[in-house]
Amino acid sequence: MTEKFRTSHGTGVDRSSVINFTFNGKAYRGVAGDTLASALVANGVHLVGRSFKTHRPRGILTCGSEEPNAIIQLETGPRSEPNLRATQIELYEGLIAKSVNCWPSVNFDVLAVNGLASRLFVAGFYYKTFMDPKSMWMTVYEPMIRRMAGLGVLPREKDPDTYDHMNEFCEVMVIGAGPAGLAAALAAGKSGARVVLCDEQVEFGGSLLNSKEIIDGRPALEWVASAVAELEAMDNVRLLKRANAFGYYDHNYITVHERRTDHFGPGAKPELARHRVWHFRAKQVVLATGSHERPLVFADNDRPGIMLAASGQAYANRYGALPGKRGVVFTNNDSAYRVAIDLVDAGMAIPMVIDLREVADGELPNVARQKGIEVVTGAGIVATEGRKRLKAIEIAQISSDGEKITGAKRRIECDTILMSGGWNPAVHLFSQSIGKLRYDEEKACFLPNISSQKERTVGACKGTFDLQSALEEGMAAGALAAQDSGFGKGKAPAAPKAIVVVEKPLKAIWVVPTDHPVGQGPRKHFVDYQHDVTAADIMLAAREGMHSVEHMKRFTTTGMATDQGKLSNVNGLAILSAQLGKAIPQVGTTTFRPPYTPVTFGALAGRGINGDLADPVRRTPMYSWHLEHGATFEPVGQWQRAWYYPKAGEDMHAAVTRESKALRDGVGILDASTLGKIDIQGKDAAQFLNMIYTNAWLKLPVGSCRYGFMLKEDGMVFDDGVTSRLGENHFHMTTTTGGAAGVLDWLEEYLQTEWPDLEVYCTSVTEEWSTLSIGGPKARELLEELAPEMDFSNEAFPFMTWREGDVAGVPARVFRISFTGDLSYEINVRNWHGLHMWEKCMELGAKYDITPYGTETMHVLRAEKGFVIIGQDTDGTQTPQDLGMDWIIAKSKADFIGRRSFVREDTKRSDRKQLVGLMTENPKEVLAEGAQLTYERVNPTPAPMVGHVTSAYWSPNLDHSIAMAMVKDGHNRMGQWIYAHDRGKVTKVKIVSPVFYDQKGERRDG
Amino acid sequence: MLYIKCPWCGERDETEYHYGGEAHIARPENPDELTDAEWAEYVFMRTNTKGVHRERWVHSDGCRRWFNVARNTVTNEIVAVYKAGEKLELPAAEAVKAEAETKKAPAKKPAKKPATVKKAAVDKKEGA
Secondary structure (H helix, E strand, C coil), rough: CCCEEEEECCCCCEEEEEEEEEECCEEEEEECEEEHHHHHHHHCCCCECCCCCCCCCEEEECCCCCCCEEEEECCHHHHEEEEECCCEEEEECCEEEEEECEECCHHHHHHHHHHHHHHHCCCCCHHCCCCHHHHHHHHHHHHHCCCCCCCCCCCCCCCCCCCCEEEEEEEEEEEECCHHHHHHHHHHHCCCCCCEECCCCCCCCHHHCCCCCCCCCHHHHHHHHHHHHHHCCCCCCCCCCCCCCCEHHHHHHHEEEEEEHHHCCCCCCCCCHHHHHHHHEEEEEEECCCCCCCCCCCCCCCCCCEEHHHHHHHHHHHHCCCCCEEEEEECCEEEEHHHHHHHHHCCCCEEEEHHHHHCCCHHHHHHHCCCCEEEECEEEEEEEECCCCCCCEEEEEECCCCCCCHHHHHHHHHCCEECCCCCEECCCHHHHHHEEEECCCCCCEEEEEEEECCCEEEEEHCCCCCCCHHHHHHHHHHHHHHEEECCCCCCCCCCCCCCCCCCCCCCCCCCCCCCCCCCCCCCCCEEECCCCHHHHHHHHHHCCCCCCCHHHHHHHHHCCCCCCCCCCCCHHHHHHHHHHCCCHHEEEEECCCCCCCCHHHHHCCCCCCCCCCCCCCCCCCHHHHHHHHCCCCEEECEEEEEECCCCCCCCCCHHHHHHHHHHHHEEEEEECCCEEEEEEEEEHHHHHHHHHHHHCCCCCCCCCEEEEEEECCCCCCCEEEEEEEECCCEEEECCCCHHHHHHHHHHHHHHHHCCCCCEEEEEEECCCCEEEEECCCHHHHHHHHHCCCCCCCCCCCCCEEEEEEECEEEEEECCCCCCCCCCEEEEEEEEHHHHHHHHHHHHHHHCCCEEECCCCHHHHHHHHCCCCCCCCCCCCCCCCCCCCCHHHCCCCCCCCHHHHHHHHHHCCCCCEEEEEEEEEECCCCCCCCEEEEEEECCCCCCCCCCCCEEEEEEECCCCEEEEEEEECHHHHCCCCEEEECCEEEEEEEECCCCCCCCCCCEEEEE | CCCCEECCCCEHHHCEEEEEECCCCCCCCCCCHHHHHHHHHHHHHHCCCEEEEEEEECCCCCCCCEEEEEEECCCCEEEEECCCCCCCCCCCCCCCCCCCCHHHHHCCCCCCCHHHHHHHHHHHCCCC
């Protein structure tokens, strides 16, 4: 197909460079400089999509990031990307695109039948039509709506591209490179400040790219080129094109999404990161984000061929693509006359401008009249015809209050409407910065009012729509921003001279009447194109009590589509305020949130998300041995811990059974290096520990160890561990593997903020020491071989003491502590001796059949003894008594963290959930961890839950399943039978002591 | 994301820090003398300031030191940063706002808290 609508002009395209592409399965030709949208316009293709709910045919409406209709699935395979705006996709050779919201094709969409059933899709349809019966929602309605409304399709394959992030500082950040932004960047750049100028478009120039303005007596684009050249020559200025500032956060933190390679085609530049997210911290910000033209809300204003006026102008001037053969301009202001004039000059037939105002006597309307264009004032478009393309319109005189038609209708054949309802400054970033807006009655739009950050707004974004003023504002703001960041004297360079054209004020008529009252009859007044929200929907929402703009938005879904209401928000709230009889400022706006336009997940994730860099991995020095000996691993926080060591043919159950028995019968070895370790020194160390732990520490002898609980101030257990006194003022604290960092933070917080007078120093030494736990009845014999010079007898080296000595030829600290209940020693050596020590233990232990065991066996063995794991058996709501460990509270101590909360009457309630053991009636049945517990088998609804299973295992040493649980009043209910529930399965269990094995503790001395 | 000036390390992104809640709430010296309600006041109750709020931060990914920040909760503007133990004199306008806030808070619960407890603690540990 040839480009029937391509003219010989077009300042932004190179007609000699042809580009072939495919849209909805059909081949087309475009030229270099085209967007997908402009190439389609040049080929006369306006039908590009279907609406969200009713699948009405929709055309290209805009030429920028605010596009609601031309939503595209670009490419196929792993690089396919959904929901892109055709107006922002740069054309490249071989591009493949299709519309997202239609099936089977955009020309024949079976779901368009929704259009006939559109009464089902009124405002709030989610909450009404599909409410009953409830069971239908999950199974029928929701999947159906999702398929009907589903926009693009996500690729199933892994994203083959790379993405990166950059962090950067600057003095002046200028967002938007239109005339005001360029001026601001020039002024700031000349001061020597570090300046960043970014713009979402392919080229700098903003609105000047689309218009035919004159600056300093020559085409504005020449001024743009010289300004850009001047900026490029400044070393202190960074220019970012195709870079969308999508978030403005606290303290001038601005995120920018730069599309670096998309315009070369998918995969064409594998050596470059496809997208980059910039994180700027700016001393001063200048917002020059421009404005969006506002659609007019009139009857059936959504037919393909209906376009925003300035976008039509852009297609003609910049891309050399005429929006149609014969069009009318429909406006409430002077700016659209410029469009009529340019389009006539470009060769399009524009027989008429229809102006809602009674009088159009400004400079531009008069020029239009001189061009032979008929200007019909005090009139509006009251009907349109044509399904897949506009065919004709009907116009009529309307009353001055805009409420009704007053004259006869007149029919005009045309394929294009260029509409302009005025301009909405793009205040999104300003609002994100917590700046406050005000409503301007004359311009009928919201303008920046009070800045909350170090920021200035200039140009159209500030409501300054005339070019000369925008240039001057930009120069002034750039110079002042530089001065406020410490550069220059704040004197603005002279602004270039534009031709000043005075525009007369607009007249806001928010809903153009038709021959039926709005909401009755067949015609629809669309406000939000992508979400199919009509003026009638908003009026209905107001009648149904949605008086807040936030409620109206959620009820009707206005502004909640991928375009986030860039076109619809102001029209929507104006209609709402009229319906409520309130002034627009009283109704206010909804909140603008990042991102300004959608950002790909890949860009947000950045580099390395597909690899090992997403999260650090921590390994112990013995990791290589575990790997070589077939261990499976379990992540514990960032640590990779050996889980179990299956022998040939063993599954986890078999391996854990073997490992568990081996320790109880002989000797087992566990890599416990991940245990948190904190070295605590200072003359007040013992006093400090006395406040941190619930038990008494002052008199702990050097060479001894003690198990302790730490509570939070609310009296609940938050970590546990064994701490050993290495010297008078020197302690070695151990914490849970997962709690290590949190405990160190906790200690530091109290030392720095509550007790700064205490002389105590805490250092994390977790990775400095490797810990090998050797347990079982044969442990002593092995230790005696490993360290012949040390005395391991119960008398010389009793339980809960530690000794220093030479073990396997290296200096070691040996702690006699036990997490299994059996005789056990923890050997600590410097981490570089860890592997050596492990191998030596395996070598000398071979004759005792030493068995390495992992975390799963460790869990089973400790559960056999009823030892809690903080974070598994507890959840931050247990006191020591709840865990059956009253003995760990030093009654004599006047104070420790958590004590005051702990002594409240409430913690003595017997109906608190308490730690108990559970034995199943069927010894082979292992409970599900997390299973809920009830006292009775059969319960009323809702069932009174009395607790839950926290740990459950098969105990090979007892040949019985065991479990630990938190049960209300559990300590008083020993021996009672209760019931565990797991997804419909009910299991009868007996409450028992959590100490299942060796209840007298006879095994710990070997 | 806030940009916070650590008194020891200088300006860094908020991601390097952790928030520590309202500042200048000292742990009572005599917990046993407090009623349950008074103790709960210390453990749980915090002011919900609109305006300048004094709060604790720790530079957890830096020097690991705790310090104080006076932050406007409406705009997130950081009015001042000061070390634990230091006193902060707010600029006149800010001080008026801050005072208005603190006046409001105790007025609601004058009898509940023995003035001596809070005062003694604050005097001793201003900045904590």
